[in-house]
Amino acid sequence: MSISIDELLDRAGIEDALHRYAQAQDQNAWNLLDHVFTDEAQVDLVGLPAGTLPAQAFGQFLRDFNSTRLSGQHLIANTLIEVTSPTARSVSEVLHFTLQRTDDPTTLKLSEGSSLYADTWLKTDAGWRISHRVVTQKHLDERVVEYDADFIAVIEAGTATDWFQTS
Structure with missing residues (x-):
């Protein structure tokens, strides 16, 4: 099977949008979601x-969760992409890890x-965008963990950094 340069560029555009989605949530960089979904997208x-949400409501759902x-951290891997330009489909496996605050400042929910993620894509003038996403949960383990205040401060410092900020 040979892959054309155009298909490689399409795949790179799709992978870039997948990573923008993960970084938007992981880094609270919500402006990145502008480069992920079409205006009419459904999740x-x-x-x-929550069921089915329009993309904008889904973005608010993520902000509220955060x-x-x-x-x-979201790790998106094992992505299979099928391009039939101007549309495409992809399926991605996702690992996610989250630390949520509780009422006790040294107790977190892990x-x-x-x-x-099963995504349907549309190639727009602005690049590849998700027009429909289906999210299924395959596994979830939640538990309470305790960290000392100094370590929590280290985590906060790392998550509050704008890694693209120029000096």
Whole structure:
């Protein structure tokens, strides 16, 4: 099977948008979501009370979730992409880790899990954008952890940094 330069560029554009999504949530860099979803996109959160949300409401859902989040990370991998320009489909495996604040400043809720993102893409003038996403939870382990205040301060310092900021 040979892949054309155009298909490689399409795949790179899709992977870039996937990473922008993860960085938006992981770094609270919400402006990155402007480069991920079409204006009409829908997100299906299978099995969650939120159900199906328009992309803008989903972005607010993520912001609300992050209001108590100390830190987190999404690792998107094993992505299979099928390009039929101007559309595409992708399926990605996702590992996610999140530390949520509690009422006790040294007690955190740790969530570790895995999900699957099944995305339908549209090639727009601004690049590849998700027009429909289905999110399924494959695994979730939640527990309470305790860290001393100094270590929590180290985590806060790392998550409050704008890594693209120029000096």
